[in-house]
Amino acid sequence: MTTIPRPVIGGRDVTVEVGFTLLIGLLVVVAASTSDSFLSQTNITNLLKQMVTVGLLAFGMLVVILTGGIDLSVGSIVAFAGIVTAGLVANIPLPLAMAIGIASGIAFGLVNGTLIARFALAPFVVTLASLTTIRGLAFVYSEVPIAPADPAFLTLGTTMVGPIPLTTVIMVAVFLVGGVFLARTPPGRSIIAIGGNAETVRLAGINVRRHVIAAYTISGACAGLAGVILASRVGIAQPSVGVAFELDAIAACVIGGASLSGGRGSAKATFGGVLVLVLINNLLNLYSVQSYWQQVLKGLIIIAVILVQRTNRSLGVTR
Amino acid sequence: MSRLELRGVHKDFSGVEVLHGVDLSGDTGEVIGVVGANGAGKSTLIKILSGALPMSQGEMWMDGERVDLRSPHDAHDRGIRTVYQELSLVPELSVTENLLMGSFPRRFGLIDWTAAHSRAQQLLDRVGFGAINPKSKAGQLSVARQQMVEIAKALVSEPRVLVLDEPSAVLAGSDLAALFALVRQLRDSGVLVIYVSHRLVEVLELASSIVVIKDGRIIETTVPQQTNEDELIRLMAGRRLEQIYPPRRHAPGQVLLDAEGLQLRAGEIVGLFGLVGSGRSELAHRIFRHPAKAIKDGLAFVTEDRARSGLVLGMPVRDNISLTTWRSNAKGPFIDASAQRRDVARMVEQLGIRPANCAAMPAVHLSGGNQQKVVLAKWLLRNPRVLLLDEPTRGVDMATRVDIYRMVDQLARQGLAVLLISSELTEVIGATDRVLVMHQGRITGELNSADTGEDEVLAYAMGRNV
Structure with a gap:
């Protein structure tokens, strides 16, 4: 007999989406009702700013995860892009320095993708190697943190659009554009399909290698952008920043229901994953939970969320 | 007293009944051929026999004893082995590992690989597939060879009932002959074989009795001597053999x-x-x-x-x-x-x-x-x-x-x-x-x-x- 299909509407599993929205709502309600400072202007602005780095990294990571891969190098790219941008500002115009910072991320992504697609190397191994290589390069470029004297360096990270930080707007725009890319364009659909079954896609005449390379390049670009934004927000670029950022990005994807074996996941749900992750962080901070205990709790919460996801999702929900 | 008997088996999935009271019985040394279109209920029946699905209603008896299968493991313990159409071998492991998984011969607490490989070779020889090298990775074998290993795996511990779901779908020629010989050998050694297949010619050749399933019911029980391919097809699908293939007459172009x-x-x-x-x-x-x-x-x-x-x-x-x-x-x-x-x-x-x-x-x-x-x-x-x-x-x-x-x-x-x-x-x-x-x-x-x-x-x- 054929399997009895679970209720799926428009390719989406409704129970998961409802459950997810409820979870985020619940976190907000708990936070707002137990902490006076949660809804304060400062905290909300902070929250919105903190979302940016993990959000950008998570979108890039999602694209890579959809192909069935993983990108462990994003944290190092954040550091490299930031330090290069901050270092160049003294000699060249700011926009150009920032473009170079982002371009460095694109270049690293291109190399990752090429090694993985062209030479059929395991994504985990390749990006683990580039994680350490790129981190090393960041320190080679500057052993010490660089704080550009030019106050314009801070503009990107501190500008507000009404009540919302500009960088948050950028990050949300990446998700919106990226969501449309994945859902509505041939390369976006192909990337998802490759994670589902690369051989089927290859036989349909679609260039699998090129799409895999593109996925890592997108991830590198997102990490480069995140690095530039982070340096601009803090006003100082450190070669040591971004350690373990890849783990938060992966966690956000997985909380959003993406499958690490590829082919399943969506921009919308990953954005939800980012919200959950950042809210949990914020909540633990507001309760002044000691930082080591924060790590423990965060890990446990992530496992709990994933277990709940697992029990009420149907096979193969792609959107 | 039959080796295996199903009495009034019903099965429903969330309220939709797909088996409406199936009775089936078979004795040692028999080969029961089960035929029917996809969706007729064959797969559901197989899953019930193998403990993968619980029945909603009905009874199952083996050698005069009422049995209640709660899991594939239960079926296994009772001596019911099922070889599914979908291959279930672990491609990265060797044939030996796939065959003996969980019951490796040991020496000083470690796996005795020499003994394991020779035990695997014996099994393969016994089922007539001795040409397969037990050391090769299962995933590197052709689909046909994998199917044979799958069958050999079912025979590792002596089964009392062997259910074969479309065993010949990927086999041809001498492989098919080897499969037939094996089924006959098992039958003669007292195993009840339940042979499910789309290939009616094979069922007619191998089975001692044939049951036709349609729309969740057994609509006919017969023996090969009293039926033929044409009739079986008509029973299954309501069509005659000559109606299956459209007549071809072509004037080839460029x-x-x-x-x-x-x-x-x-x-x-x-x-x-x-x-x-x-x-x-x-x-x-x-x-x-x-x-x-x-x-x-x-x-x-x-x-x-x-x-x-x-x-x-x-x-x-x-x-x-x-x-x-x-x-x-x-x-x-x-x-x-x-x-x-x-x-x-x-x-x-x-x-x-x-x-x-x-x-x-x-x-x-x-x-x-x-x-x-x-x-x-x-x-x-x-x-x-x-x-x-x-x-x-x-x-x-x-x-x-x-x-x-x-x-x-x-x-x-x-x-x-x-x-x-x-x-x-x-x-x-x-x-x-x-x-x-x-x-x-x-x-x-x-x-x-x-x-x-x-x-x-x-x-x-x-x-x-x-």
């Missing part, structure tokens, strides 16, 4: 494909037959070596294994059907959603894909026959001129088969050239205009379908007529 030593002309269906290992599928893969270019040249390729290379199972049917046209139909940077919707609706309608509202459903939820139609739809959207079909009816029920044959016939009438690769003799002769036969990687014979027979095709395939 040559549309000339590659790898074969020529296909417009309007003809050419069968390609060969035993396992003859290189049938490899030939098609060589023709389609550069997919993008091949597609541009008007070729389409329905591969042998839907799950592995035909579908993206987790994606909606909509995506699977439009996969080949995302780019060609794009509107600016976007997939043309309305064209996509139109195309998908047209294909679902034209090919009769069920359920009709499946566009948003992941392909994995469709039945085998409907999945196959989705694969076909994907290629038909490209308006191909040459269609390569590799085992298009494997694991597909009779009704859908008839649909597929009719569709292929239609396409040929519209001027397509079709290559039908098949390991089924009746199909490769019945559905085609001429038959090419492969032996050891080369095309060794060409026969006219209208005046050849299964014997002749098989002889070429075994290299006898050269």
Whole structure:
């Protein structure tokens, strides 16, 4: 007999989406009702700013995860892009320095993708190697943190659009554009399909290698952008920043229901994953939970969320 | 007192009853052939027998004792072994590891590999597949060989009841003979064999009794001496054998494909037959070596294994059907959603894909026959001129088969050239205009379908007529 299909509407599993929205709502309600400072202007602005780095990294990571891969190098790219941008500002115009910072991320992504697609190397191994290589390069470029004297360096990270930080707007725009890319364009659909079954896609005449390379390049670009934004927000670029950022990005994807074996996941749900992750962080901070205990709790919460996801999702929900 | 008896077995899935009181009994030394179209309830029955599904109502008895299977493990303990159609070997492990998993011979607490491999070899020898090297990785064996290992695995501990679900679907020639010999040997040693197959000729040859399932009921119990293929088909599907394949009469047009030593002309269906290992599928893969270019040249390729290379199972049917046209139909940077919707609706309608509202459903939820139609739809959207079909009816029920044959016939009438690769003799002769036969990687014979027979095709395939 054929399997009895679970209720799926428009390719989406409704129970998961409802459950997810409820979870985020619940976190907000708990936070707002137990902490006076949660809804304060400062905290909300902070929250919105903190979302940016993990959000950008998570979108890039999602694209890579959809192909069935993983990108462990994003944290190092954040550091490299930031330090290069901050270092160049003294000699060249700011926009150009920032473009170079982002371009460095694109270049690293291109190399990752090429090694993985062209030479059929395991994504985990390749990006683990580039994680350490790129981190090393960041320190080679500057052993010490660089704080550009030019106050314009801070503009990107501190500008507000009404009540919302500009960088948050950028990050949300990446998700919106990226969501449309994945859902509505041939390369976006192909990337998802490759994670589902690369051989089927290859036989349909679609260039699998090129799409895999593109996925890592997108991830590198997102990490480069995140690095530039982070340096601009803090006003100082450190070669040591971004350690373990890849783990938060992966966690956000997985909380959003993406499958690490590829082919399943969506921009919308990953954005939800980012919200959950950042809210949990914020909540633990507001309760002044000691930082080591924060790590423990965060890990446990992530496992709990994933277990709940697992029990009420149907096979193969792609959107 | 029977070895195995089912009394009034009902099964429903969330309120929808799919088995309506099945009675079945079999004794030691019997081979019960179970036939029926896909969706008739065969698979459900098998799963109940193997403990994978609980029955909603009814009883199961073994050797006079009431048994209540709660899990496949229970069935295992009772001596019921099931070999499913889908292969379940771990591809990265050796044949030995797959066979002996959980019961390795040990020496000083460590696995005794010498003993393990020789034990595996014994098992393989015993089932007549001694040619398989127990040290090779299961994933590197051909599908046919994997199937044999799967069967050997079921015999590791002596079974009392052996359920074989479409065991011959991937076998041909001497492999098939080995399987038959094995089934007879098991029967004679007192095992009750339940043999489920689409291939009626085999069931007629092997079974001591035959049950026909239709719409969740056993509608006929008979013995091979009192029935024939024609009658069984009529019982299963309400059709006669001559109605399965549309009559072919073609006036071949211009040559549309000339590659790898074969020529296909417009309007003809050419069968390609060969035993396992003859290189049938490899030939098609060589023709389609550069997919993008091949597609541009008007070729389409329905591969042998839907799950592995035909579908993206987790994606909606909509995506699977439009996969080949995302780019060609794009509107600016976007997939043309309305064209996509139109195309998908047209294909679902034209090919009769069920359920009709499946566009948003992941392909994995469709039945085998409907999945196959989705694969076909994907290629038909490209308006191909040459269609390569590799085992298009494997694991597909009779009704859908008839649909597929009719569709292929239609396409040929519209001027397509079709290559039908098949390991089924009746199909490769019945559905085609001429038959090419492969032996050891080369095309060794060409026969006219209208005046050849299964014997002749098989002889070429075994290299006898050269």
